[in-house]
Amino acid sequence: xxxxTKDNAVMAEVSAGQVARLALLFExxxxxxxxxxxxxxGDREQxxxxxxxxxxRMLRYRTSYDPAQSFTAWMYQIARNSAVDHVRKRGxxxxxxxxxxxERRAELVSASPGPEESASHGQNLALxxxxxxxxxxxxxxILVLSRFQGMKHEDIAExxxxxxxxxxxxxxxxxxxxxxxxxxLEKEKVS
Amino acid sequence: xxxxxxxLQMLGETEGQDLAAHMASCEACRNELSRIGAMWQSLDLxxxxxxxxxxxxxxxxxxxxxxxxxxxxxxRKTYRWWQLAAAAALLAIGLGIGYGMRGNGQVPAEVSxxxxxxxxMRQLVxxxxxxxxxxxxxxxxxxxxxxxxxxxxxxxxxxxxxxNHDTNVNVRLAAVDALRRFSASPETRRAVVEALPSQTTPxxxxxxxxxxxxxxxxxAAGALKTLAANRDVNDGVRxxxxxxxxxxx
Numbered sequence: 087x088x089x090x091t092k093d094n095a096v097m098a099e100v101s102a103g104q105v106a107r108l109a110l111l112f113e114x115x116x117x118x119x120x121x122x123x124x125x126x127x128g129d130r131e132q133x134x135x136x137x138x139x140x141x142x143r144m145l146r147y148r149t150s151y152d153p154a155q156s157f158t159a160w161m162y163q164i165a166r167n168s169a170v171d172h173v174r175k176r177g178x179x180x181x182x183x184x185x186x187x188x189e190r191r192a193e194l195v196s197a198s199p200g201p202e203e204s205a206s207h208g209q210n211l212a213l214x215x216x217x218x219x220x221x222x223x224x225x226x227x228i229l230v231l232s233r234f235q236g237m238k239h240e241d242i243a244e245x246x247x248x249x250x251x252x253x254x255x256x257x258x259x260x261x262x263x264x265x266x267x268x269x270x271l272e273k274e275k276v277s
Numbered sequence: 278x279x280x281x282x283x284x285l286q287m288l289g290e291t292e293g294q295d296l297a298a299h300m301a302s303c304e305a306c307r308n309e310l311s312r313i314g315a316m317w318q319s320l321d322l323x324x325x326x327x328x329x330x331x332x333x334x335x336x337x338x339x340x341x342x343x344x345x346x347x348x349x350x351x352x353r354k355t356y357r358w359w360q361l362a363a364a365a366a367l368l369a370i371g372l373g374i375g376y377g378m379r380g381n382g383q384v385p386a387e388v389s390x391x392x393x394x395x396x397x398m399r400q401l402v403x404x405x406x407x408x409x410x411x412x413x414x415x416x417x418x419x420x421x422x423x424x425x426x427x428x429x430x431x432x433x434x435x436x437x438x439x440x441n442h443d444t445n446v447n448v449r450l451a452a453v454d455a456l457r458r459f460s461a462s463p464e465t466r467r468a469v470v471e472a473l474p475s476q477t478t479p480x481x482x483x484x485x486x487x488x489x490x491x492x493x494x495x496x497a498a499g500a501l502k503t504l505a506a507n508r509d510v511n512d513g514v515r516x517x518x519x520x521x522x523x524x525x526x
Contacts (some may be wrong), residue, residue: 105340105343105344107401109336116328116336119333120326134331138339141340145343194517213325214320214323229320231290233320258284264316265312
């Protein structure tokens with residue numbers, strides 16, 4: 087049998103004292119965590135600080151990790167707590183102004199040279215991003231976890247502390263809410 | 278299945294037969310799926326943010342500092358005077374005849390520990406780099422694999438994964454070459470034989486055939502015969518397979 091390099095096994099090794107093994111988990115997950123924080127709060131600098139904070143906490147609380155528990159769920163619980171503590175310490179998580187954020191996204195999308203339809207495609211994406219940013223935080227979070235982070239419903243339920251059935255209902259409601267906001271913004275733009 | 282149940286399943290991880298049956302008979306749910314499904318899919322189009330390079334640097338600095346802190350926090354051993362005296366005497370003797378003793382298999386515990394530490398760090402760097410998105414970084418990871426211990430099963434597994442699944446042909450080729458270091462393991466030989474039929478790039482196929490000849494792996498005869506007989510395979514590869522069969526006889 088080859089050595090088990092699954093996340094749970096690697097974290098169990100970190101927990102047992104092989105702290106250098108955390109580097110593997112960092113390489114696997116730091117991008118996803120960064121995108122989670124950026125999607126939630128829009129501030130890249132703050133997202134980078136929070137990514138660092140998550141891995142510091144993993145080391146600090148490594149002995150409390152239970153290998154029977156999903157590593158992904160444990161990691162996002164730490165991520166959420168880190169963001170909450172950030173609010174406590176600094177008064178509020180810096181949420182980038184929606185217009186600034188959407189403009190920056192639009193620039194990012196339309197930066198690549200292309201035909202006219204590419205610009206229109208970019209505008210639609212900017213609108214979608216704007217709609218995401220206008221979603222209430224709980225709805226945005228469940229979409230980020232399920233769609234962007236590709237988490238299983240069971241893991242999301244563990245992170246949010248609810249039943250799997252509730253996760254499904256919330257995802258459905260979130261996507262419906264996103265759709266409504268998106269079309270409202272589109273209507274605004276046309277009028 | 279009711280419409281409400283169907284709508285909750287639409288964005289699920291699996292699609293059951295019940296949902297398919299409901300969708301076939303319910304126009305309202307088909308329309309709903311079309312609408313929210315499009316919105317769901319469109320989320321994939323949003324550009325992905327990439328963290329700045331210093332995130333990695335900060336992490337490794339933090340990890341290094343934490344490890345240093347751990348080792349300095351470990352309780353120091355206390356020694357009796359005669360132990361210190363004995364250690365000093367042994368050190369003097371060791372310094373005098375140390376070089377003469379080299380090669381007799383006795384390695385001080387500290388050196389052994391240091392070696393383990395270095396091996397662990399080499400393994401870590403190799404494994405971390407081989408998981409990077411950039412092909413040049415993965416190539417660097419393969420280069421680091423040469424410094425891993427030949428018994429390092431985790432690095433071996435990462436190299437085999439690269440040979441079988443890496444999207445970049447240069448990384449696959451480099452990984453095939455790096456496997457030579459692990460030739461003592463029967464697992465490596467078996468894995469190389471198994472990798473042969475799934476490869477479609479002639480360069481990689483030829484590199485694997487050469488490796489099997491170097492390994493003198495007679496168990497590869499079956500896979501080589503199949504390759505040599507397959508008319509869909511590149512002529513040069515078939516020729517190389519025939520050559521290898523002769524060599525291994």
